[in-house]
Amino acid sequence: xxxxxxxxxxxxxxxxxxxxxxxxxxxxxxxxxxxxxxxxxxxxxxxxxxxxxxxxxxxxxxxxxxxxxxxxxxxxxxxxxxxxxxxxxxxxxxxxxxxxxxxxxxxxxxxxxxxxxxxxxxxxxxxxxxxxxxxxxxxxxxxxxxxxxxxxxxxxxxxxx
Amino acid sequence: xxxxxxxxxxxxxxxxxxxxxxxxxxxxxxxxxxxxxxxxxxxxxxxxxxxxxxxxxxxxxxxxxxxxxxxxxxxxxxxxxxxxxxxxxxxxxxxxxxxxxxxxxxxxxxxxxxxxxxxxxxxxxxxxxxxxxxxxxxxxxxxxxxxxxxxxxxxxxxxxxxxxxxxxxxxxxxxxxxxxxxxxxxxxxxxxxxxxxxxxxxxxxxxxxxxxxxxxxxxxxxxxxxxxxxxxxxxxxxxxxxxxxxxxxxxxxxxxxxxxxxxxxxxxxxxxxxxxxxxxxxxxxxxxxxxxxxxxxxxxxxxxxxxxxxxxxxxxxxxxxxxxxxxxxxxxxxxxxxxxxxxxxxxxxxxxxxxxxxxxxxxxxxxxxxxxxxxxxxxxxxxxxxxxxxxxxxxxxxxxxxxxxxxxxxxxxxxxxxxxxxxxxxxxxxxxxxxxxxxxxxxxxxxxxxxxxxxxxxxxxxxxxxxxxxxxxxxxxxxxxxxxxxxxxxxxxxxxxxxxxxxxxxxxxxxxxxxxxxxxxxxxxxxxxxxxxxxxxxxxxxxxxxxxxxxxxxxxxxxxxxxxxxxxxxxxxxxxxxxxxxxxxxxxxxxxxxxxxxxx
Numbered sequence: 001x002x003x004x005x006x007x008x009x010x011x012x013x014x015x016x017x018x019x020x021x022x023x024x025x026x027x028x029x030x031x032x033x034x035x036x037x038x039x040x041x042x043x044x045x046x047x048x049x050x051x052x053x054x055x056x057x058x059x060x061x062x063x064x065x066x067x068x069x070x071x072x073x074x075x076x077x078x079x080x081x082x083x084x085x086x087x088x089x090x091x092x093x094x095x096x097x098x099x100x101x102x103x104x105x106x107x108x109x110x111x112x113x114x115x116x117x118x119x120x121x122x123x124x125x126x127x128x129x130x131x132x133x134x135x136x137x138x139x140x141x142x143x144x145x146x147x148x149x150x151x152x153x154x155x156x157x158x159x160x161x
Numbered sequence: 162x163x164x165x166x167x168x169x170x171x172x173x174x175x176x177x178x179x180x181x182x183x184x185x186x187x188x189x190x191x192x193x194x195x196x197x198x199x200x201x202x203x204x205x206x207x208x209x210x211x212x213x214x215x216x217x218x219x220x221x222x223x224x225x226x227x228x229x230x231x232x233x234x235x236x237x238x239x240x241x242x243x244x245x246x247x248x249x250x251x252x253x254x255x256x257x258x259x260x261x262x263x264x265x266x267x268x269x270x271x272x273x274x275x276x277x278x279x280x281x282x283x284x285x286x287x288x289x290x291x292x293x294x295x296x297x298x299x300x301x302x303x304x305x306x307x308x309x310x311x312x313x314x315x316x317x318x319x320x321x322x323x324x325x326x327x328x329x330x331x332x333x334x335x336x337x338x339x340x341x342x343x344x345x346x347x348x349x350x351x352x353x354x355x356x357x358x359x360x361x362x363x364x365x366x367x368x369x370x371x372x373x374x375x376x377x378x379x380x381x382x383x384x385x386x387x388x389x390x391x392x393x394x395x396x397x398x399x400x401x402x403x404x405x406x407x408x409x410x411x412x413x414x415x416x417x418x419x420x421x422x423x424x425x426x427x428x429x430x431x432x433x434x435x436x437x438x439x440x441x442x443x444x445x446x447x448x449x450x451x452x453x454x455x456x457x458x459x460x461x462x463x464x465x466x467x468x469x470x471x472x473x474x475x476x477x478x479x480x481x482x483x484x485x486x487x488x489x490x491x492x493x494x495x496x497x498x499x500x501x502x503x504x505x506x507x508x509x510x511x512x513x514x515x516x517x518x519x520x521x522x523x524x525x526x527x528x529x530x531x532x533x534x535x536x537x538x539x540x541x542x543x544x545x546x547x548x549x550x551x552x553x554x555x556x557x558x559x560x561x562x563x564x565x566x567x568x569x570x571x572x573x574x575x576x577x578x579x580x581x582x583x584x585x586x587x588x589x590x591x592x593x594x595x596x597x598x599x600x601x602x603x604x605x606x607x608x609x610x611x612x613x614x615x616x617x618x619x620x621x622x623x624x625x626x627x628x629x630x631x632x633x634x635x636x637x638x639x640x641x642x643x644x645x646x647x648x649x650x651x652x653x654x655x656x657x658x659x660x661x662x663x664x665x666x667x668x669x670x671x672x673x674x675x676x677x678x679x680x681x682x683x684x685x686x687x688x689x690x691x692x693x694x695x696x697x698x699x700x701x702x703x704x705x706x707x708x709x710x711x712x713x714x715x716x717x718x719x720x721x722x723x724x725x726x727x728x729x730x731x732x733x734x735x736x737x738x739x740x741x742x743x744x745x746x747x748x749x750x751x752x753x754x755x756x757x758x759x760x761x
Contacts, residue, residue, distance in 0.1 A: 026478065027440070029460035034402060034441050068462040068619075069443030071402055088365030088562070088595045089521035091609055097746065104724070125444070128367035128404070129175035130521035131212025131528055142178035148724075148748075 009046035015039055019054060029057065029065055033072060042073040078113040078120035080158045082106075083137045087126030090134040098134055099123055101148045105155060118159060165200040166243055167221040168192075171287065173208030173371055173529075174406055176216040180232055181205075184216055187235030192243070201243055204296075207286035207375015210529040211274055214254060219287070224268045227252040274526045277544050279507065279533045281515050282491040286375030286529075291410050294417040297378040303423050305494035309386050310431050313497075315345060318390040322493075324501025326513040331358055331449070331486035332564065332590045333666070334512070334579040340483055343473035344391040347481035353393035354477045355384050355435075356484040358454055359400035359407070362446035363562035364613060366593030368517040369487035371529050373400070373407040376491065377414035381437060383490035385424060386497065387483050388435040396437040397477070399454050403444065411439055446563075446617035449591075450665045451476075451484050453619065464619045465665035486591065488517055508534030512578035512589075522558075522595040525550045532577075539573040542596060553598040557681070561590025563610040563617075564670030566677025567603070586677045588670070602699035603682040604689055607674045608636040614671040625668025628659040632675060641702040644690035652679065698760050701745045705761065710735040712757035719749035719758065 011019075018035045022028040032055070036047050043066050052059040066072045082102060086095050099110055099121070106119055113120045127135050132144025138158055146154075170176075170185045188203045209217045214228035218238065225248050227238070234252060241247050253267050269275045280286075289296035297303070309318055322338035329335045344353060357380060361369040373380060384396045400408055415437055418424035426434045440458045447453045448463040455477050457463035476482025492514060496504045505513050512534040518541070521527045525547030532541060538558060542548065549555050557567040566587035568575075575581050579589050597606065611633040620626045632655050635648050656672030663669045679686060688694050695703040708719075708728075715733040720726075727743045730736030738749070750758045 027458050027460035030443055030457065031441060031460075034443070064462055065460070069445050071442075071444035086364065088559070088593065088609070089527070091364075092522050092595070092597065092601060100744075100746075101724070124403075125362065125446075126364045126367065127174075128370050129178045129212065130365055130367065130519060131175045131215060132178060133521065133527075135178075144178055 009044065009050060011047065011050060012039065019051075023055065029055070029062065030069075033062075033066065037072060040076075042076050044076075075113075076117075078117050080118060080139055080161075081120045081122065082155075083122045083124045083127070085125075085127045085133070085135040085137075086123045087130065087133075089126075089130035093133040095123075095134045097148060098136060098146065098151070101151055102136075105151055119155070164202040166202075168201065168203045168238075168243075169206045169219040169221065169287065170203065171207075171209045171215060171217040172205035172291075172406075173212070173215075173286075173374055174367070175208070175212040177406065179216045181216040183232040184218065184230055184235060187232050188218075188239065191235050191239040195239060195244065197239075197243065204290045205292075206289060207291050208283075208371040208529055209287035210278075210283065210371075210531075211272075211526065212528040213526045217287075218252075219269075223248070226254055226267060226269050226272065228254045274528070274530075274545055274547070277536065277540055278531055279515050280531050281495050281504075281507075282372060282379075282488050282517050283375065283529070283531045284495065285379065286371060289376070291375055291377055292413050294378060294414065294421060294423075297376070301498060302378055302494075303382055305497035306382050306385055306389075306423065307429060308497055309389055310429055310433060315390045315392070318386065318497070319345065321496060321501040325496045325504035326501075327489065327492055327496065327504065328512065328579065329485060330488035330492075330516070330591070332561065332588060334589060337485060337489055340473055340485070341387065341390055343471070344393075344476075344481045344483045347474045349474060350480045352395075352480045353391055354480055354482040355387045355391065355393045355396040356455070356458070356472075356477060356482055357384055357396065357398040357490055358449065358451065358484055358486040359398055359404075360442045360449045360454060361401060361404075361487075361591065362449050362617075363591050363593045365521050365595050366519045366562060366591055368519050368529065368592040370404050370407050372487050372491050372517070373404070374410055377407075377411045378418065379491045379494055380487055381411075381414055381418055381424065383493035384437060385428065385435050386493055387485070387490075389433055391481070391483050393481075393483065394435060396435065397440050397458055398437060399440050399442055399448070399458055401444070402441045408439065408441070415439070445619075446613070447619045447665070447667050450667055453665065454484070455482065462619070464621045465667075467664060488592070509576060509578045511580050516577070516589065516592060518592045518594040520546055520594050520596070523549055523553065523598040523601070524596040534578050535576040537574045537576055538568055541577075541594070542573070546596065549596065549598050553600065556597045556599050556601060557603070559587075559595045559597065559606065559674070560593065561588035561670075561673070562593045563613050564588060564666065564673055565590045565593075566673050567597075567606075567681060569681045586673070586680055588673070600697055600699070602695050602697035603678040603685050604636060604640055604695075605697075605699045607678045608633065608640060610674040611636060611671070614667065618667065618671070622662075622664040622668060624659045624662040625664070625671060628655050628663075629668070629671050631655055632659075632672060636675070639686065639689050640695075640700040642689070642693040642700075644686075646687075646690060648690065649679065649683075649686060694761070698747075704745050705740065706738055706743060706745065706747070706750055707759050707761075708736050708738055709757045709759060712755050714755055714757070716754070718752050718754070722748045722752040724748060 048062050084099050135144050185205050218227040218230045241249050327337045445463045448457045450465050453463040453465040472482045515531050517531045615629040618625045656676045659672045713735040720728040727739045
């Protein structure tokens with residue numbers, strides 16, 4: 001279910017502005033959810049409730065949409081998001097080994113977040129730079145042709161920052 | 162204004178990931194520092210295609226092709242090439258591997274990677290700055306739209322597409338003119354839509370992304386032409402949220418086209434008005450299926466609905482909707498300008514024009530290629546791709562991603578077109594082409610794709626939801642060494658049921674990787690089942706690493722490499738692997754210089 005948040009969330013002026021721009025357009029829900037996730041990093045329950053009120057859409061329907069699409073998250077991700085590409089080219093060149101090693105290094109399962117909230121680990125579909133396979137990204141920065149023994153160095157670069 | 166020189170820097174996602182942006186900035190700074198801004202223009206273009214050698218920089222008019230450029234090379238490029246007129250030889254593609262065996266290859270036309278390519282869709286990628294509409298216009302951009310609006314009736318546009326014989330590039334290969342004609346003829350509503358499917362979810366494929374990043378206006382122009390032809394007023398581009406660069410370039414392109422009166426109200430002063438809006442996907446592979454895509458644009462869960470009625474008459478909000486993918490659209494302006502007969506002169510009897518492939522996997526030159534239909538796989542893999550790296554042997558190529566199948570060595574000389582690929586048990590698909598060598602286990606590949614489709618099944622219909630899961634379960638069981646001979650029959654039965662009874666293309670094609678690998682690599686399945694062996698060394702449960710006592714010299718390299726300390730032994734004494742602790746990562750096998758470790 002949606003992660004519990006403190007009641008009575010105040011939406012930022014920009015978010016409110018975006019919602020009012022899209023409010024009357026048909027098929028607006030996914031675009032608005034994208035904007036919410038851009039702001040919070042996930043879809044907090046309180047914001048979903050607020051959306052349900054503003055757009056006059058049942059919360060259950062919003063929940064249905066959020067859970068259907070991989071892109072939307074219901075829990076807060078870590079400060080740094082590590083994504084390992086599991087597209088076919090990266091898989092053939094050892095993407096699964098990278099995930100296994102990262103799981104061990106960070107002590108968390110894929111799609112998990114470390115206890116200190118520092119790192120999240122995700123397996124993602126093709127990032128689109130197959131020439132660099134295997135590929136991983138940290139906070140959007142791409143690391144291509146990466147080998148297992150480079151992983152501790154990459155993590156150290158972000159830890160504590 | 163013409164410049165003395167142009168420096169083109171690749172701004173595709175692959176090169177950007179290798180700091181192409183910094184290269185571009187450094188080059189600009191160098192040009193400014195040398196007060197050459199009036200004479201030399203630095204341009205960030207779309208993808209050149211030769212991703213393996215990126216980041217790529219090309220300097221005109223000499224046409225010098227620099228590869229693997231680093232940001233710190235900017236100064237040397239400007240000092241040497243631009244100012245002194247001497248090419249920087251160390252950055253020129255030195256093709257010791259290139260088939261042509263020239264020592265230094267300074268121009269694209271001499272590189273074997275480019276020689277068999279034919280660029281229609283990618284005509285502007287790597288040629289123009291995708292963020293400047295004037296550059297697109299300078300290469301005949303929007304001339305097709307002008308021709309259509311002033312000189313052609315909608316029927317003539319459809320006739321031209323019919324003559325061209327272009328078929329949908331999204332995978333299924335339905336004739337484009339028929340789609341457009343159905344929507345044009347639909348009388349159930351005055352409101353009609355044009356939709357561009359840019360939800361490229363096939364793992365290992367990035368053709369559409371590169372087209373949109375490198376030449377967004379070609380798609381906008383084609384959608385506007387479609388709007389005029391079928392009588393639509395509005396277009397939607399449905400694009401993956403995971404493609405931020407393509408989205409931002411599309412937004413810029415839409416705004417520029419509107420500012421110039423090429424989009425919006427009264428286009429080019431005519432009474433035709435057409436607008437395009439971007440809608441983001443959210444990571445659901447099934448949304449590449451047209452009815453699911455339309456549901457997603459409507460803001461709903463992206464679940465397919467049965468066809469007929471087809472979107473051509475009952476599409477977005479039940480209105481007549483033309484829906485094509487990015488590559489199909491990118492062809493249209495050229496067909497209008499050069500004529501259907503010209504387009505039809507390229508390709509085979511049933512498949513006209515070109516096809517863009519993302520050539521990846523175990524191949525020397527991975528990258529984005531565009532080839533005429535009818536080319537053979539051998540030409541793609543050996544002439545363009547440069548063959549298999551590390552002296553390994555070709556095993557199979559997978560086309561069509563999770564919906565496709567494998568093509569084996571004996572069919573390397575089959576001309577590639579829709580029909581031939583179908584006969585081989587694969588499909589054209591959207592253009593992912595993944596090369597596999599002898600180190601790849603075919604059962605594992607089938608499992609990889611099934612894992613993907615099970616995860617992506619929307620769950621609406623039972624054959625796909627349950628069948629996929631069961632199929633995956635059987636593959637998993639075999640890969641763990643628990644397979645029985647009857648499992649193969651079970652897999653064949655389930656595959657057939659899914660193909661016949663699933664609601665949409667996802668479920669109908671999900672068993673293809675299993676069916677296709679079973680057809681060509683049944684031996685490998687049998688080896689897993691009866692011998693409990695995986696000779697490619699991929700299925701970890703069937704693997705064991707052992708140290709040969711007579712070959713081990715006790716150098717301790719393997720023990721130090723082992724991530725779980727499963728290897729023990731005194732210095733200069735034979736070592737041993739604790740099989741219970743071993744995680745079968747293969748680090749020791751790779752590290753041993755004395756071939757003292759066996760895998761089997």
